[in-house]
Amino acid sequence: MFEKVLIANRGEIALRVLRACKELGIQTVAVHSTADADAMHVRLADESVCIGPPQVRDSYLNIPALMAACEITGADAVHPGYGFLSENARFAEILDEHKIVFIGPTAEHIRLMGDKITAKQTVADLGIPTVPGSDGEVHTVDEALAVAQEIGFPVLIKAAAGGGGRGMRVAESKDKLGEAFSAARTEAAANFGDDAVYIEKFLGTPRHIEFQILGDGEGKAIHLGERDCSIQRRHQKIWEEAPSPALNSEERLRMGEVVAKAMADLKYRGVGTIEFLYENGEFYFIEMNTRIQVEHPVTEMITRIDLINEQIKVASGRGMTLKQDDIQFRGHAIECRINAEHPETFVPSPGKIEYYHPPGGLGVRVDSSVYQGYEIPPYYDSLIGKLIVHGETRNECLMRLRRSLSELVVNGVETTVPLFNRLVKNQDIIDGQYDIHWLETFLAENSD
Numbered sequence: 001m002f003e004k005v006l007i008a009n010r011g012e013i014a015l016r017v018l019r020a021c022k023e024l025g026i027q028t029v030a031v032h033s034t035a036d037a038d039a040m041h042v043r044l045a046d047e048s049v050c051i052g053p054p055q056v057r058d059s060y061l062n063i064p065a066l067m068a069a070c071e072i073t074g075a076d077a078v079h080p081g082y083g084f085l086s087e088n089a090r091f092a093e094i095l096d097e098h099k100i101v102f103i104g105p106t107a108e109h110i111r112l113m114g115d116k117i118t119a120k121q122t123v124a125d126l127g128i129p130t131v132p133g134s135d136g137e138v139h140t141v142d143e144a145l146a147v148a149q150e151i152g153f154p155v156l157i158k159a160a161a162g163g164g165g166r167g168m169r170v171a172e173s174k175d176k177l178g179e180a181f182s183a184a185r186t187e188a189a190a191n192f193g194d195d196a197v198y199i200e201k202f203l204g205t206p207r208h209i210e211f212q213i214l215g216d217g218e219g220k221a222i223h224l225g226e227r228d229c230s231i232q233r234r235h236q237k238i239w240e241e242a243p244s245p246a247l248n249s250e251e252r253l254r255m256g257e258v259v260a261k262a263m264a265d266l267k268y269r270g271v272g273t274i275e276f277l278y279e280n281g282e283f284y285f286i287e288m289n290t291r292i293q294v295e296h297p298v299t300e301m302i303t304r305i306d307l308i309n310e311q312i313k314v315a316s317g318r319g320m321t322l323k324q325d326d327i328q329f330r331g332h333a334i335e336c337r338i339n340a341e342h343p344e345t346f347v348p349s350p351g352k353i354e355y356y357h358p359p360g361g362l363g364v365r366v367d368s369s370v371y372q373g374y375e376i377p378p379y380y381d382s383l384i385g386k387l388i389v390h391g392e393t394r395n396e397c398l399m400r401l402r403r404s405l406s407e408l409v410v411n412g413v414e415t416t417v418p419l420f421n422r423l424v425k426n427q428d429i430i431d432g433q434y435d436i437h438w439l440e441t442f443l444a445e446n447s448d
């Protein structure tokens with residue numbers, strides 16, 4: 001097992017990783033920017049190193065500074081969390097060259113899945129169903145038109161290097177295609193420095209359903225069921241649940257087996273998520289994330305398995321002790337992302353937390369890095385914590401979520417809590433009847 005892990009992240013995920021390390025008896029090193037000197041992950045770690053000024057490119061994305069921090073502290077492994085360098089193949093390679101373990105998949109797999117075109121081709125070859133569309137990159141509007149006519153309008157033009165919902169454009173009909181094609185290309189070039197785009201059939205009312213997998217890198221892989229992340233605004237998830245209210249156990253097992261077999265064949269190492277759109281009983285792959293995800297706790301709550309502990313164990317070469325039969329699903333879990341932002345406009349709201357009181361009790365988990373008196377810096381993601389609740393049934397889970405939200409107090413900054421208070425009372429949410437557009441429609445219809 002590792003002796004000392006450096007956590008190349010901040011916020012709630014840095015704390016989450018730190019907790020898993022402590023329970024495995026591993027020493028922890030926190031890194032931080034000058035803006036995060038008072039952060040909780042710094043306070044709780046065994047050691048900490050300042051890696052630069054507030055801007056992420058100078059600190060949390062600063063590979064030389066992170067390598068220096070590893071050297072000074074003698075860390076033998078790095079956990080990248082999510083975001084920042086977690087899907088940076090070059091970082092994984094550099095660590096490898098310095099004989100420091102990157103707690104994640106191989107650089108080759110990160111690269112393969114980081115490009116949406118190669119990812120789609122790879123998983124299709126492994127037997128995973130994908131959205132009908134172009135065979136790889138589309139170079140001209142004429143080529144785009146030929147594909148669109150074959151699969152039928154509306155179509156979606158997507159950036160190969162895309163992420164965070166950027167570089168995507170819908171074309172409803174033939175006369176809108178040229179404009180959508182150039183807009184997607186321009187946005188892709190501006191955001192990702194790569195203007196390659198491809199085309200997919202645009203699905204009208206899908207749900208976003210993703211499968212959690214774990215592989216040992218040597219040909220064994222299992223799945224830990226799915227998460228439904230359809231409640232999104234601007235393609236960003238804010239509420240996730242497991243199991244999905246839309247799937248029955250046969251569908252879950254069927255697709256779970258498909259993804260687990262594919263990941264075993266790929267010899268994938270560590271945790272990963274295969275994301276699908278799900279419509280009319282069919283799954284369509286959209287992307288794979290080669291890292292731990294923000295919403296992993298809902299899976300942990302229904303399987304009682306510590307995913308980060310498993311991820312660290314596999315990376316340390318201890319192998320994978322879990323077998324598919326060990327994975328039993330129990331009850332229902334929902335996660336609400338508590339962001340420091342306006343609950344309707346989603347404009348970030350950094351500042352000082354004047355008063356903070358988290359909820360508690362059976363089946364309630366709060367993964368957060370904030371405390372009373374903490375000053376939320378303006379430089380980073382607005383996620384300040386996650387409220388995750390578990391119940392034996394979905395209904396019990398919803399009752400517990402309402403109760404927990406009523407106990408939670410965050411004063412001094414705006415948060416998304418008032419939005420969740422509205423969602424938990426909504427009949428569509430209670431019925432589990434929603435698709436990826438539901439939240440945008442709800443907000444448009446219910447704005448003051």
Ligand code: ADP
Nearest residue numbers: 162163164165166200201202203235286287436
């Ligand atoms: P990103 O990496 O930018 O998040 P994804 O491919 O994961 O891109 O897609 C993000 C979101 O965009 C999905 O959750 C879904 O809401 C929407 N989306 C993606 N592909 C399609 C499609 N073919 N049809 C309809 N919506 C889509």
